[in-house]
Amino acid sequence: MDWHLQLNSESGVPLYRQLYDQISELVRSGDLAPGDRLPATRELAGLLGLNRATISTAYELLEAEGLITGQVGRGSFVAGPAENREQGVDWEALLAPAGSPAGVAGAGISFVMSRPSRDLFPLDAFRSSCRAVLDRQDLADILQLGSPSGYEPLRRLLLEDARRSGLARPGDDVIVTNGCQQALDLIGRVLLRSGDRVAVEDPVYPGLKNLLTGMGARLLAIPVGSEGMDMEAAERVLREKPRFLVVTSNFQNPTGATLPLEARRALLDAARQAGVPVVENDAYGDLRYCGAAVAPLKQLDDRGGTILLRSFSKVSFPGLRVGWVLGPQPLIERLRHAKEAADLHTDQLSQAVLLEFMESGRLEEHRQRVLVAGRRRLEATLEGCRQYLPSGARYTRPEGGMNVWVRLPEPLDTAALLPRARMEGVAYVPGLYFTVARPEPGALRLSFASLTPDEIRRGLEILGRVVAAEMKRADFQPESALV
């Protein structure tokens, strides 16, 4: 084997991470080809003089990224079928490797997915809304080709609501998108050129990070603490005049942090001075379980530099992909063109059903029930963290949303810990997945909204046990590496 792996135990970068980085690079560069077999973990551990767990962790990450596949009893292989290499199109050569985050699911109690609980879905209310749409006189119009701006009755209602609540400025407009993810994608298409810089929170959810880097953007990281963005860092980053800044004002993913009112004003001032648009990603704002709501940046901004993104997905049915963007008309007009190129328009059946769900009052009824359940789940999470995590652990205390951010005491590494946690029946997403520029190896995200309070308690009890065992182990078993 002549892979020239260069591991350095002094570098401060965990060994599994160095291994992961270097094997990734070998796959990307083509030195490792699809179908190539990787050494068994035991074999590579022996060759490199590392613990086998270090190798397993690196392989697990590579597999989660889609770069390698494990086959029971056969070992691990570089992803992509080798058999496709016939004369003709060389798909492997055409396609650079993936690099998108994969799910880390499958455990008994999974804190992995930031999504609502299916057990809370109001199925009868949904059926009623759907049936009402089927009885509508304009059903044929709903089924006909629609407008890139959205189903007009829904678009109009969203705009009127935004005007009534003081969110919309004169000249603002609304476009319907397939959830907030597509809104961000369209904004990127319209505003970004390859190599542009974009300011984002650090940590931030991979869906945003991957989207922007996939578009060739360079990310300027603004650290997020329990009180939201570090405003000094934000001001510094804004002076570099990024193309735009994305902020999750409420219950940020992954930290759960909410930006306080004064920070919102300061951010708007700094953005205005720099002439940088602010994209306010507010998928979670409707899910406040306690505490007082803070005015949206969009409302506080009297200069029209803010674009607001909202969605039905988190508060109702994520399987129905409907969100919207509120912003200055010239931007919305350009988003409309981008939307037309991307997929013509958002599905009209779901737009009509969600409009009915909203207008009938069923959405608000459902939301009230979700708030009650969410509050209990959040409380169970915070209580479980207090009770079961070691005394050096830190965690955020959100007032809503779906996520709590935990920082375990050093030198714990949550990516290395995950295989063990999964064996014990609990899963989470390691902080690594959310890192922009400032790795927090000890961090992890707990998504609590889809678990019952009892599952949350049991899950945290298990996690606490796994962490305690690892702390004991870590104290006595420092790793060494052959360089």
Place this chain on the structure above:
Amino acid sequence: MDWHLQLNSESGVPLYRQLYDQISELVRSGDLAPGDRLPATRELAGLLGLNRATISTAYELLEAEGLITGQVGRGSFVAGPAENREQGVDWEALLAPAGSPAGVAGAGISFVMSRPSRDLFPLDAFRSSCRAVLDRQDLADILQLGSPSGYEPLRRLLLEDARRSGLARPGDDVIVTNGCQQALDLIGRVLLRSGDRVAVEDPVYPGLKNLLTGMGARLLAIPVGSEGMDMEAAERVLREKPRFLVVTSNFQNPTGATLPLEARRALLDAARQAGVPVVENDAYGDLRYCGAAVAPLKQLDDRGGTILLRSFSKVSFPGLRVGWVLGPQPLIERLRHAKEAADLHTDQLSQAVLLEFMESGRLEEHRQRVLVAGRRRLEATLEGCRQYLPSGARYTRPEGGMNVWVRLPEPLDTAALLPRARMEGVAYVPGLYFTVARPEPGALRLSFASLTPDEIRRGLEILGRVVAAEMKRADFQPESALV
């Protein structure tokens, strides 16, 4: 006025088009700013020594492209509100002008939209399918966050169907998209780098042209005649090794042309030799009204270089955005990552409803009715062309789909003619919108599927009258230009 317009009546490019090009450039360069007033058509005609109709045509095109807006009684203005120019974000400066094609609708009888007739929608069958979904045990799963690959029962059925019919090769996979438009978008995201060349048909529908150029691709044009692509040109273009080639094998939009079997084989050979993937865009294939079906390129290709795109939109309900891609697994895997970044996944309610619509046999029942109606509409269109268009007119004779391509005798210009046609109560899309590299000023697209045979006949009678009048006029009134 110091716009430095340089018009040249000898250049072969129609004067309205020169005017359109130069004013576009002034807007794009910022020499004309949002809110600036354009001279009245009468005034500019006087200044340039042109017919007022020439100016009107240019303005009409500029308006259709979203570059200017006409305000009744006030004149024409460069698009985009001037009032947004406050301190802070300068939206105008951030946003390069649009450049996307706008609809040309609004006339009494409109041949503009290539979409099915809403009068044929089987509303009761749709309601039954929808109700069946509402009664399903797995309704909550449908409403929960889904997979970027698509709703699994639908994806599996599509793949099984493709295997049964011999379309799928070993190792092929399926991903569900928001119709064919998103499929093309995702393929572009995965395969294209800015500056790459892509081979497309000429003429081709603007949705494809704009998508690809918006991604920075350079288009290599392959002329399409009534027998589909010019194969000599295709072979020449393929030798330039474009990144991929897009072909609409059946009832191409706008020409209605179908690629014959021998040409399909020749295209596959040439593509294979060049190592160029073929994207077979087959949105219309299910709509064959007469003649014998030709095997899809995907089926003829035994080397796995072809990607097949299909959709429910044209044959059932365009308002439900569900299509799919069949292709080699490594490509589908990359499309899955791109799909996740773009909008997470396709709406699941519509996927479940269309699956039910298909599995219950209702889709096929509906398709049979659509074929009967489509055949009558196509016949009315061809008969109307024969009866009402001048003897020098040429038109394609498709065996299915939604479009007939008409070439009026020279020197008729369908863009210049359109305002007059609309005044008389009939609309079409001028050939200009479909041009890649080979302008056909005398061409126009007739989309017949959403009109009744009677409307088609009346529309063509009017169009025939307008054309005849213009031919009379054109013989006696050549234009001159001040240079």
